[in-house]
Amino acid sequence: MSSKWLNEVVWDELGLVPAIAQDANSGEVLMFAWMNREALEKTLATGEAVYWSRSRRKLWHKGEESGHTQKVLEIRADCDRDVILLKVEQTGGIACHTGRRSCFFHRLENGGWQETEPVLKDPKEIYK
Amino acid sequence: MSSKWLNEVVWDELGLVPAIAQDANSGEVLMFAWMNREALEKTLATGEAVYWSRSRRKLWHKGEESGHTQKVLEIRADCDRDVILLKVEQTGGIACHTGRRSCFFHRLENGGWQETEPVLKDPKEIYK
Numbered sequence: 001m002s003s004k005w006l007n008e009v010v011w012d013e014l015g016l017v018p019a020i021a022q023d024a025n026s027g028e029v030l031m032f033a034w035m036n037r038e039a040l041e042k043t044l045a046t047g048e049a050v051y052w053s054r055s056r057r058k059l060w061h062k063g064e065e066s067g068h069t070q071k072v073l074e075i076r077a078d079c080d081r082d083v084i085l086l087k088v089e090q091t092g093g094i095a096c097h098t099g100r101r102s103c104f105f106h107r108l109e110n111g112g113w114q115e116t117e118p119v120l121k122d123p124k125e126i127y128k
Numbered sequence: 129m130s131s132k133w134l135n136e137v138v139w140d141e142l143g144l145v146p147a148i149a150q151d152a153n154s155g156e157v158l159m160f161a162w163m164n165r166e167a168l169e170k171t172l173a174t175g176e177a178v179y180w181s182r183s184r185r186k187l188w189h190k191g192e193e194s195g196h197t198q199k200v201l202e203i204r205a206d207c208d209r210d211v212i213l214l215k216v217e218q219t220g221g222i223a224c225h226t227g228r229r230s231c232f233f234h235r236l237e238n239g240g241w242q243e244t245e246p247v248l249k250d251p252k253e254i255y256k
Contacts, residue, residue: 005240018146020157027155029148032211044236077241078231079224083160085232096207104213108172108203112133 006037010082016052017084021062021095023102024073024087030095031103033060035084040075047072049086066126068092092121099123134165138210144180145212149190149223151230152201152215158223159231161188163212168203175200177214194254196220220249227251 011017015037021030033051035043039059042050046061049070053060063069070088077084096103098119105117139145143165149158161179163171167187170178174189177198181188191197202215224231226247233245 005236008241018160020148020160022155022157027150029150029157029213032146032148032206075236076232077234077236078160079226079228079233080231081234081241083231085157098207100207103206103208103211104204105207106205106209108133108205113136113205113209 003041006041008081009037009040009077009084010080011037012082016054017082019049019051019084019086021049021070021086021088021090024089028102029104030070030088030090030101033062040084043072043086044075049088063091066092066094066097068094068126070095094120094126097123097126099126131169134169136209137165137168137205137212138208139165140210144182145210147177147179147212147214149177149198149214149216149218152217156230157232158198158216158218158229161190168212171200171214172203177216191219194220194222194225196222196254198223222248222254225251225254227254 016034019033019035036052039050039052049062049072051060069091072086072088074087099121100117106113107116144162147161147163164180167178167180177190177200179188197219198216200214200216204213227249228245234241235244
């Protein structure tokens with residue numbers, strides 16, 4: 001397949017773009033990560049979210065350890081084509097490594113970050 | 129007010145964090161931008177989204193030109209506290225400079241980026 005669409009993505013100086021994963025049904029923002037060209041290409045090819053781990057400096061097939069893969073139903077880009085939005089079905093209903101549904105569980109309230117959202121599964125059980 | 133919560137945000141090497149704006153009612157992801165410490169502080173203080181424009185290298189009170197401000201109903205941070213999620217009410221129902229509701233109007237389809245989402249207002253009318 002032509003890679004014209006990949007060339008049309010505006011990669012940053014490190015060859016990356018920010019990527020937002022959103023639950024396709026509930027609209028909940030699940031997580032934020034980065035992608036390089038290969039990650040985005042593999043995401044389309046496999047139908048599962050593949051990111052670039054900046055800390056580990058390697059491709060990261062989301063769920064490869066936890067089993068919490070993300071089935072990608074739609075890939076979007078923003079007006080400048082320098083940010084990617086994935087609409088996903090979250091396997092296991094858990095996107096966060098803390099065992100919560102979404103990574104965005106800190107809510108600013110009364111001048112501090114309050115933890116919200118229940119832990120659905122003990123991380124010790126997720127990463128055995 | 130104590131700035132402990134600001135110190136708990138994990139700013140990147142440029143003093144920035146990614147920020148996602150989501151429609152508080154529909155759950156639609158409207159846009160993606162960056163914030164520095166002052167932007168986030170002002171967002172809380174004013175109740176309207178303030179970002180850091182990397183291209184113009186200055187604070188950007190969203191809507192200052194277009195009138196399409198964002199009333200911030202909730203401020204969230206992710207598990208690592210290095211990404212911010214704003215739940216907003218989008219004034220005028222238009223977040224994108226192209227006159228669309230959301231910036232994420234490119235959908236990957238048939239091997240190319242297809243434009244979706246109607247243009248609600250001509251940008252020439254927005255930026256006079």
